[in-house]
Amino acid sequence: MGQPSKATYIQDPERIPTGSIPDNYVSYTLKNEEALPPITWKNWYKELHWLHVFILFVPPILGIIGACNTRLQWNTGVWFVVYSHLTGFGLSAGYHRLWAHRTYKATKTLEIILAILGAGVVEGSIAWWARGHRAHHRYTDTDLDPYNAHKGLFYSHIGWMIFKPRRKPGHADVSDLRQNPVVKWQHRYYLLLAFIMAVVVPITVAGYGWGDWKGGYVYASMLRLVFVQHSTFCVNSLCHWLGDKPYDDKLTPKDCVLTAVITMGEGYHNFHHQFPMDYRNGYKWYQYDPTKWFLWTCKKVGLASHLKTFSDNEVQKGELAVQLKRLRQKQEALAWPAEHRDLPVLKWEDYQRQAESRALICIAGYIHDVGSFIDKHPGGALLLKRNIGKDATTAFFGGIYDHSHGAHNLLSMMRVAILLGGAPHGLDEKVVPPGQHLRVARYDEPANNDHPEVLF
16 A cells, blocks of 8 residues: 655645555554644643633633522523533534444434534534544544543543644544535534524523523523533543443443443443444443433434444453453462372372371372361361371262362362372363362463363
8 A cells, every 4th residue: 555645644634535544554643743842831821722721711710700699590400400411412412423423313303403402512513523533432542542541631631622732633534524514514603503502592591481691691501511511521531530341441441320420421431432333322221321312212203213233242242351351360360279280190109108297188189288277177187187198089079078169179279299090080070179160261272171170
C-alpha cells in the first residue's frame, strides 16, 4: 500500500482517502505528526481555548450566584429534572447511539427531535461531537484519542476542552454524517439552536407555565446545563476510572452502576467499548439504562427501528474469557503440590526403612510426610501414627473416614515421593486433589496426557 504524502496526511487528517490510510496509522502518525509543546505552569494561560472556557465556567458561576438569591419552586424543580432528561436523551440517544455508533435507525421526525434536544446541552454539533467520539473508540487510550484517560481524570473530564489539543484526533470516517441532511442542518444552525434550547426554551416554559422566569433561568437553564454537561463528561472520565471490567481488561473503560446513574445509562462503559454497535449500554435487563428503555419505547411507537444487539453467545464468551483470566491469576498465586514427575520414586522397602525415622504414610500411591500434621489431625494423632510405614489408602478413602475436599487438598501438599508400582491409574480421580480437578491452562500450554490434572 502506497504511503500518502506527509503534507496531505498531516495537514488535513479530516479528509484522508480511506485507501490512503496506512496499516500502521497510529505509529506512523505519532512519529510524523509533530505535537504542540506540553502545557506547563509557565504557558498554560496561553494554551486556553477561550470559547470552551466560557461555556464551561460561565454557566455554573451564573447559576450558583442566581441560586443564592432565587428560591427553587417545586414546579421548576420538576421541570429541571424533565428537561435534563430530554436534552440528555438528545445526546445519549441521538449524538451517541444514533449518529456516533449507528446502533439503530430513526425516523426523520425522531432525528430532528434528537438533533434539536442535543443542541440544548451545548457540546458542539452532531458532526463535531460524533467525529471526536468515533476517534475516541478507534484510538482508545492512545495519543490519538481526544480524551485519552491515561492523561488523568481532570484531562479526560474537561481538560481536553479547556486547553488546545496537543495534536489532532486520529482519523475517523464520518462520510455518512456529511451526507445526512439532519446533521448538516443542525451543524449549519447549531449556534441558534443551542441558544434557543439551552436558554430560551427552559426559561419560557417556566415563565409562561407558572410565572417563575428567574427560576427558569437559574435552574432549568444555567444549572441544568451544568448538570447535563458534566453528566456526559463523566463518560470520558469516571467511566474509565471507576468500576469493573467484566468483558475485557485490555483498555481503561469500566462498568459501574454509580456512573450509569450519573450518565443516564452510559456507565456500563466496558460493555459499550467491547460492543459499541449494541443500542444498549446496560446489557442485562435490570441494569440502569434509561436511554435503552427510551429507544425501546421509540421502537414500539414506530419512531425507531433495527435496534442492534450483539450476540448473547459472543458477549458471554467475552465475559467468560475475563473470568478465566482472573481465575488463572488466582490459581497462579496459590501453592500447589509437587507434580509426580518431580517426585522421587521409592521401592516399598525404601519407604518402610525411611518411615522408621520419618512420619511417612502411603496413600493412593503417593508417600506423604505427615510429621508436621500429627498433632493437628482432627481424628487424633493415634490414627496417623499407626499407619506410618503402611498403605493407608483404604482408611483415608472411607474405610475409617471419607475425608473432605479440604483434607484431600491438604494431604496432597505433603507429598514427598511416589511408590514404585503403587500409583493407581492416571485417570483415577482419587489421585487428583479436588482443588485441581479443573485447572485453567493458557492457550500455549500443551495438554499433557500423563498428567493427573484435568486441564480446562
